[in-house]
Amino acid sequence: MSHCILNANSKVEGLSGYAAIISEIVSMLMEKEIAIIQLPCPEMTVYGIKRWGHVREQFDTPFFREKCREIIKPIIYQLIDYVKNGYKIIGIIGIDGSPSCGVSKTCSGDWGGELSANINDAKEKLSTAAFINKSGIFIEEITKLLNSNHLSMPIAAIDEIDVVSSINNIKQLFVKILMNDMKSGRG
Numbered sequence: 402m403s404h405c406i407l408n409a410n411s412k413v414e415g416l417s418g419y420a421a422i423i424s425e426i427v428s429m430l431m432e433k434e435i436a437i438i439q440l441p442c443p444e445m446t447v448y449g450i451k452r453w454g455h456v457r458e459q460f461d462t463p464f465f466r467e468k469c470r471e472i473i474k475p476i477i478y479q480l481i482d483y484v485k486n487g488y489k490i491i492g493i494i495g496i497d498g499s500p501s502c503g504v505s506k507t508c509s510g511d512w513g514g515e516l517s518a519n520i521n522d523a524k525e526k527l528s529t530a531a532f533i534n535k536s537g538i539f540i541e542e543i544t545k546l547l548n549s550n551h552l553s554m555p556i557a558a559i560d561e562i563d564v565v566s567s568i569n570n571i572k573q574l575f576v577k578i579l580m581n582d583m584k585s586g587r588g
């Protein structure tokens with residue numbers, strides 16, 4: 402699961418809508434005896450805790466994408482080994498709305514430049530920021546690496562604007578996967 406689900410401190414300062422951990426999702430997984438791998442936080446890795454909130458376009462650079470691949474590769478290698486040894490990977494949980502970890506929703510816009518240069522320009526640019534139906538850069542790179550390693554798994558997301566219903570959706574998805582496994586005698 403995305404790093405900040407288990408560590409709200411990694412989020413852009415002031416942006417977290419919860420304290421420390423999204424405990425509802427952790428409790429749900431514990432109840433179902435599903436173990437957790439915490440993915441690295443690409444924004445914390447590259448920009449640190451004092452970063453501003455960004456849009457997808459600002460992270461869409463060859464360097465950021467390369468960093469995403471670099472930090473996720475050790476996890477991909479672990480997944481390959483788990484699958485090879487008969488373990489079931491239930492899925493990945495990202496964060497909808499994030500320019501990095503968004504799954505089907507990310508933040509996009511013509512945002513950038515020097516804030517102090519012309520505050521009206523900055524405000525105008527900021528007003529272009531909006532959610533669009535697309536993955537964030539980190540999730541895009543994860544998906545490419547999963548595909549190139551023939552790993553197939555659902556990628557669900559917690560939507561920060563509606564945490565409760567996204568947890569319910571994830572719960573239903575995971576229960577469905579577990580039920581299918583029990584029917585087919587796996588898991």
Ligand code: SF4
Binds near residue numbers: 404405443445496
């Ligand atoms: S959504 Fe992704 S990039 Fe943003 S804080 Fe969480 S783990 Fe880091």
